[in-house]
Amino acid sequence: MYICGIEIRPEKSAGRTVLQTVLHARNGTNHHENHLTIFQGKIPMIGKFNHVAIVVPDIDVAQVMYRDVLRAKVSGIEDYPDHGVRVVFVELPNTTIELITPLGEDSPVAKFLMRNPDGGIHHICLEVKNIMEVRDRLRAEGVRILGDGEPKTGAHGKPVLFAHPKDFCGTLIEIEEA
Amino acid sequence: MYICGIEIRPEKSAGRTVLQTVLHARNGTNHHENHLTIFQGKIPMIGKFNHVAIVVPDIDVAQVMYRDVLRAKVSGIEDYPDHGVRVVFVELPNTTIELITPLGEDSPVAKFLMRNPDGGIHHICLEVKNIMEVRDRLRAEGVRILGDGEPKTGAHGKPVLFAHPKDFCGTLIEIEEA
Numbered sequence: 001m002y003i004c005g006i007e008i009r010p011e012k013s014a015g016r017t018v019l020q021t022v023l024h025a026r027n028g029t030n031h032h033e034n035h036l037t038i039f040q041g042k043i044p045m046i047g048k049f050n051h052v053a054i055v056v057p058d059i060d061v062a063q064v065m066y067r068d069v070l071r072a073k074v075s076g077i078e079d080y081p082d083h084g085v086r087v088v089f090v091e092l093p094n095t096t097i098e099l100i101t102p103l104g105e106d107s108p109v110a111k112f113l114m115r116n117p118d119g120g121i122h123h124i125c126l127e128v129k130n131i132m133e134v135r136d137r138l139r140a141e142g143v144r145i146l147g148d149g150e151p152k153t154g155a156h157g158k159p160v161l162f163a164h165p166k167d168f169c170g171t172l173i174e175i176e177e178a
Numbered sequence: 179m180y181i182c183g184i185e186i187r188p189e190k191s192a193g194r195t196v197l198q199t200v201l202h203a204r205n206g207t208n209h210h211e212n213h214l215t216i217f218q219g220k221i222p223m224i225g226k227f228n229h230v231a232i233v234v235p236d237i238d239v240a241q242v243m244y245r246d247v248l249r250a251k252v253s254g255i256e257d258y259p260d261h262g263v264r265v266v267f268v269e270l271p272n273t274t275i276e277l278i279t280p281l282g283e284d285s286p287v288a289k290f291l292m293r294n295p296d297g298g299i300h301h302i303c304l305e306v307k308n309i310m311e312v313r314d315r316l317r318a319e320g321v322r323i324l325g326d327g328e329p330k331t332g333a334h335g336k337p338v339l340f341a342h343p344k345d346f347c348g349t350l351i352e353i354e355e356a
Binding site for chain 2: 045057068118120121123168
């Protein structure tokens with residue numbers, strides 16, 4: 001891209017100021033980037049990206065693919081009978097990929113695997129400091145919480161809940177208090 | 179869980195030793211955890227988790243959900259006409275969520291949105307140091323590379339390629355040289 005002009009656009013939105021540089025290219029297109037968000041008194045509620053969960057039809061094959069083909073650092077195959085899943089943790093420098101396959105008859109990921117027999121990306125998990133505060137905020141905005149709405153103890157031993165994907169951009173989001 | 183025994187299991191596999199502690203609980207279940215992988219002369223090929231890409235039907239709604247409901251740090255809406263997408267970057271402390279919607283007539287995510295009208299998780303992007311080395315290793319293991327197999331310049335201005343989801347646990351994986 002050949003830059004031939006830079007415009008700086010401050011935008012007021014939801015109590016914060018967004019400074020956006022718009023790069024005007026020679027070919028007439030505009031490229032919006034180098035954005036900077038300045039929060040005004042609001043503390044972000046969402047912390048780290050804890051993991052992405054991928055449901056796979058064969059956990060042994062998945063472990064080999066990540067360990068021996070991508071050469072990532074992977075765990076052994078771990079059984080979580082209380083959660084109805086077997087898991088391999090792929091430990092990347094900044095977050096974790098969880099490879100998951102059903103365990104037992106009432107696995108919560110069995111239906112997903114029937115709909116996606118090759119496997120697929122199941123959910124993302126985001127960390128929060130106060131899960132009840134986030135739950136109430138989600139509900140206040142019309143987002144349904146799955147199950148009875150009370151946090152459960154997740155596979156990491158911490159309180160978790162799931163927001164309804166229909167209410168959140170088609171994405172199943174797990175919130176974990178960490 | 180009440181731990182009543184710990185077993186340490188060294189396993190030789192693919193040129194590395196996996197030390198796995200198996201926690202024997204009082205209720206008779208075994209909990210495999212506290213794993214440690216020791217690489218023997220192999221440098222992991224995969225680096226950071228660069229981003230997860232989520233295709234959404236309405237980028238304005240998605241921006242509001244992440245900014246005002248989850249209170250995450252989000253960018254403005256950025257147009258990438260060369261890539262056929264509009265993107266909002268959700269900047270978490272350790273990685274990025276990219277909210278993507280089709281732009282123009284030949285958007286690479288248009289078909290995905292037709293199949294998933296509520297939106298959905300589209301792909302994950304992993305960083306590597308040498309994209310050609312990883313591509314050749316993937317191919318040698320029978321993983322198809324999308325398109326003509328040559329790295330393209332991605333939306334971040336860096337070389338990228340995509341592995342075929344049918345060959346990789348049902349997951350579309352983007353590899354980015356970073």
